[in-house]
Amino acid sequence: MNNRKLLVAALCAASITLSACSKKQGTNEEIVPAINLADMDTLVRPQDDFYHYVNGGWIKANPLKPAYSSFGAFDVLSDRSIEQIHGIVDELAQGSYKAGSNEYRVSVLYKQAIDSVKRNELGAQPILDELKSIEAINSKKALVDFAAQQDNKGDDTFFGTYVMADAENSDMNIFNLKQTSLALGNKEYYTDPKNGEIIKAYNQYIERIAQLAGYSAEEAQRIAKNNI
Incomplete structure (x- = not known):
């Protein structure tokens, strides 16, 4: 539909x-x-x-x-925007720029993101400290503190935060909270029975990622089950 x-x-x-x-x-x-x-x-x-x-x-x-x-029409706009941004970034990656400039930062970040060889060499090493922080959460306060730290890094946890113009007074900016999205994007992936194979494959994917991060097969199954 x-x-x-x-x-x-x-x-x-x-x-x-x-x-x-x-x-x-x-x-x-x-x-x-x-x-x-x-x-x-x-x-x-x-x-x-x-x-x-x-x-x-x-x-x-x-x-x-x-x-x-x-x-729908908004998906067309989104796809077109992503395509145009990809073209801009891809063009920036071909150039040479002054260190520290915005163009340089975008170019370096993009090259690092597509360097699959380097990523495979590093494995889960860059995020091990983050995973340890998650495993160390043992109270509601610790959970809230971790969520706040992630928000400061620009990562959403249970909710996201942002500042924008007040819907009732455009002369004033206000603080907003938003619910974060589902991992698969749309609820139909979870609720529609015909997507059972997708959920199964996604569950296996989570297990595989967890094992690559150093978790045992049993721990990986627990993580995947909690995620779904």
């Missing part, structure tokens, strides 16, 4: 009057629709099925991909 956020976006867009053409002396300006009319299915009567009236063209042109549990 296509992402319901598409319907929300379409409804919002449809509520906006089409851009008016301000005619100037001696010029003809093209009227650009506020929404892509090709995404609609005007063969469907809106009073019969408004959802498919608004989104029918999009649904036909964008069949659900195997990699997605849902797919």
Whole structure:
């Protein structure tokens, strides 16, 4: 089923009057629709099925991909953004920059991230201290302290924190809390019975990662079970 956020976006867009053409002396300006009319299915009567009236063209042109549990206009924007950022970073990685500059930092970080040979050599060594800190948690206070430390590093635990404009007063920034996402991204991976094989494979993956990090097979099974 296509992402319901598409319907929300379409409804919002449809509520906006089409851009008016301000005619100037001696010029003809093209009227650009506020929404892509090709995404609609005007063969469907809106009073019969408004959802498919608004989104029918999009649904036909964008069949659900195997990699997605849902797919809508916001997913298109996300994929396009990731592709463009990847292109920028890939181009930066080919250049030479002054040490300490933003371009240099991005280039070095990217090269380190794709250096699979070095990663395999290091194994879990870079995160062993972090794993020891997790295993050392023995109280609620210790858990809260660890979560706070991770937040200072930019890592989310049970919740994430950020600062942005107040929704009720854009002149003021406020502190916000957000729930962190599921490991597999969408709840359908967990709740839909047809994804049983995916959950099984994910469980095996967690076990394998835990063993590579130095945990015994029994400990790895415990970690995987708690994760699911």
